[in-house]
Amino acid sequence: MEQRHIYRKMLIPFAGTAAFIGSLYWLCMSPYSQLQGDFPYSGDSGEKLVAITFDDGPNEPYTSQIAGILADYDIKATFFQPGACVEHYPEVSQALFNAGHVIGSHAYSHQFGKYLSLQSIHREIKQADDVFARHLGILPALYRPPWLLRTPGSLAAIRSHSLQPVSGEFCHSLEVFQPDPSRIARGAVSKAKPGAFILFHDGFDAKGGNRSSTVEAVRITIERLGNAGYGFTTVDKLLGISPYRPLPS
Numbered sequence: 001m002e003q004r005h006i007y008r009k010m011l012i013p014f015a016g017t018a019a020f021i022g023s024l025y026w027l028c029m030s031p032y033s034q035l036q037g038d039f040p041y042s043g044d045s046g047e048k049l050v051a052i053t054f055d056d057g058p059n060e061p062y063t064s065q066i067a068g069i070l071a072d073y074d075i076k077a078t079f080f081q082p083g084a085c086v087e088h089y090p091e092v093s094q095a096l097f098n099a100g101h102v103i104g105s106h107a108y109s110h111q112f113g114k115y116l117s118l119q120s121i122h123r124e125i126k127q128a129d130d131v132f133a134r135h136l137g138i139l140p141a142l143y144r145p146p147w148l149l150r151t152p153g154s155l156a157a158i159r160s161h162s163l164q165p166v167s168g169e170f171c172h173s174l175e176v177f178q179p180d181p182s183r184i185a186r187g188a189v190s191k192a193k194p195g196a197f198i199l200f201h202d203g204f205d206a207k208g209g210n211r212s213s214t215v216e217a218v219r220i221t222i223e224r225l226g227n228a229g230y231g232f233t234t235v236d237k238l239l240g241i242s243p244y245r246p247l248p249s
C-alpha cells in the first residue's frame with residue numbers, strides 16, 4: 001500500500017510534465033497545429049498532386065543527386081534553404097532555380113536560439129533575403145520556419161515580410177538517423193494525399209551530413225507515387241500564389 005502510494009506520487013508529476021511537453025509541442029512544433037495561425041501543410045488540389053519539399057540544403061553531393069533524380073522524372077520540387085547554406089553552395093541553388101525548382105526561405109542560420117525572439121526572427125528573415133537577392137537575384141515568397149517552430153507572434157512576423165509560412169508532413173520521423181531508404185519511402189508514400197507537402201531533408205540543420213538514404217528514398221517515393229497515379233508540383237502552385245516577391249527597385 002505504502003509502496004503504491006509512493007509510485008503514484010512519482011507518476012502524477014511525471015504524467016503532468018509529459019502532458020505539458022505534449023501540449024507545448026502541439027502548439028509550437030507540430031506540422032498540423034493551426035492554433036497560432038494559418039500554417040498550411042497541404043494545398044488545394046482536386047487532382048492527385050503532391051509537392052515534394054526539401055529542407056536544410058544545399059548540401060553536397062546530395063542536393064545535386066536529388067536534382068538529378070528529379071530531372072530523370074521531369075519533376076519540379078520546392079527547396080527550403082537556409083541562407084547560410086546558399087552562401088556555401090550558391091551555384092547549387094542557382095542550378096536548382098535554373099532547372100525550374102522553387103526556392104523557399106528557411107531563415108538564415110538554423111540555430112535554435114535565433115528563433116525565440118521576434119526581433120531575432122525579423123533579423124534572420126532579412127539576412128536570408130539579402131543572400132537570396134545577392135546570389136540568385138530573387139526574393140522567395142515561401143518561408144518554412146526551422147523545426148516548424150512557432151512562438152506567439154512569429155507567424156505574423158513572417159507575414160509582415162509578405163512571406164507565406166509553410167508547414168509540411170515529415171516523410172519519416174526517423175529520417176534524421178538515415179534508416180534504410182525503403183523505410184523512409186514507405187513513410188513518405190503513406191503521407192501522400194491530394195495537395196500534400198511531403199517534407200524530406202537534403203541536409204541536417206544547415207550543418208551538412210550524409211543524406212544518401214534520403215536520396216535513394218526520393219527515387220523510390222517518386223516511383224511508387226507515380227505508379228499510384230500521383231503527379232508532382234510545387235508548393236506555390238498548390239497554394240495558388242506566386243513563388244517569389246518582387247525585388248525592390
Ligand SMILES: [Zn+2]
Binds near residue numbers: 110
Ligand atoms: Zn530545417
